[in-house]
Amino acid sequence: MSIKLLEVKNLTTEFKTDKKSLTAVKNVSFYVNQGEVVGLVGESGSGKSVTSLSVLRLLPENGYISEGEVLLSQNNILNLDQKSIRNIRGSEIAMIFQDPMSSLNPVIKVGEQLMECTMLHLKHTKKEAKAHAIEMIKQVGISAPEDVFNRYPHQLSGGMSQRIMIAMALSCNPKVLIADEPTTALDVTIQAQVLDLITEMKEQSNIGVLLITHDLGVVAEMCDRVIVMYCGRIVESAEVSCLFENPLHPYTQGLIASVPKIGSGSDILPYIKGRVPDLSQMPIGCKFAPRCDGAIEKCFIEEPLLIQLDNQRQCRCHLVSERGERNA
């Protein structure tokens, strides 16, 4: 029924520093189907953004992909030359970013920035591109599109900028949209509108969406499946309802517990103690062990494997695996 649009296999991304290479993402595998929203969740520094930038090979200069494959319709796009990967960026896989205000070029009119995309990939003439750009601005729910077309980014609000970014991303009918924390920089009311817009656009053109966020509320509302990352590794992945009903990994449990609940009667907000370890000082065993309440001796010595529990469910935890074995 569902077509795998984007598949990432064993992706490992490293960063060169003065002394040594640091591994920001290790052995990450996941896929995005047509018409599906996959959430990538984790704290800051968990490797979500690096994963998404790796897919389009937009890593900063000192970052490089040391292992793995990124399959777009079964073709590994990591082997492509620069020119071919550019043909994919924006046309097959489009991306929107965290901070819409700084993601638009401040000295170029919004409309021109929109036109660039279709002139490049769809070979539009200036006239066609302009008509298409105005049409896209209209589609993302901005009234007076002609007026906005001629504005500069500083004349737009944050929400409008993100709408423009979405219009830009979708203007060449991509198959996959990667949204890197698309609502983090926006007001709460605007957040909901932008998320609705993404959902609407997804349904209209039946694309696959990889939604990167640290907001579990967003995940619950938007996603079909969720991948939880910690320290550059996938620690759990599941269908969204399963994950919220029965989180297996202690980290996921902690994340869900830290979401404030109205009327819980408690004055103290639960949180996960400790901090995400620095990339250069990773624990040897389970990366979460130092922060985990249930950690046993084994957790500190040996890194657990990502175990396939059932069709849609994976978990990387000694406690869970051992429990599973005992039950079996």
Next chain:
Amino acid sequence: MRGYIVKRLLNMIPIMFVVSIVIFLFIHMIPGDPARLLAGHQATFEEVELLKEQMGLNNSYIVQYKDFMVGMLTGNWGNSLKTGLPVGDMVIPRMKPTLILAIFTIVWSVISGIAIGIISAINRGKWIDYVVMIGASSGISLPLFWLGLMLMQIFSVQLGWFPTTGIDGLKSYVLPSITLGAGITAMIARYTRSSMIEILKENYIRTSRAKGLSEFIVVNRHALRNSLIDVITIVGLQFGFLLAGSVLVETVFAIPGLGRLLIDSILFRDYTVVQTVLLIFTFQFLIINLIVDVLYGVFNPKIKYE
């Protein structure tokens, strides 16, 4: 925009007025006496005094300044103390070589400075960046007169490609212009490089790459337009330097321009000529500043002039 330019032009009037006072006072503070220089060493005290009286140098400073200003405003710039010719006749023919030299230099040094800066920024940390930046640092540190003499020695004396001194067609401007522009090019290159390096890290550059644009368009369309806002500031400042530089370069290459005229006139304490030339330089500087400010508005859409 037009209103803004008119306002700025009107603002120049008080500035020119203040500058004229400063110029007047400075010239009269320099020791030396044009009457004595004109009369020669053998002249008697009485002869010098007579000459002074004729030149109006015995009047009080206030009267002298008033005469100078009235002359300026009515278009009667007075006569040179040295040659007795009307100042206008001396100054105006001298403007052409200076202007040609300045425009030549502005054009090539801005274009090449920005180009070098971009090449250096996108090849940051590679050998080409090091070579270019070592060149730029030397360009900034080389004394103008030394560079001028070296160029003259190689290209005029040994190779015979260009005339050594004086003006003989546009060819004569090549070496002076290289000499004058070297430091400016180097400065612009360094500024462009550092500004480009910063801007290439911006989020919107990542967006333009994510759109699939080629690196050439990312750099020259998206990054360069932003970095020009930074670079134009330094370009404006450098052209103040250009005025000072032209004095040196015109002396080295014996170009009959305003700079040479200024030096000669100062040596002779030719007050009327010095005052006029300095006022022209001041005006030129103010105009360049105005052009830079207007260009800000062109490159930066956040600036709107009312």
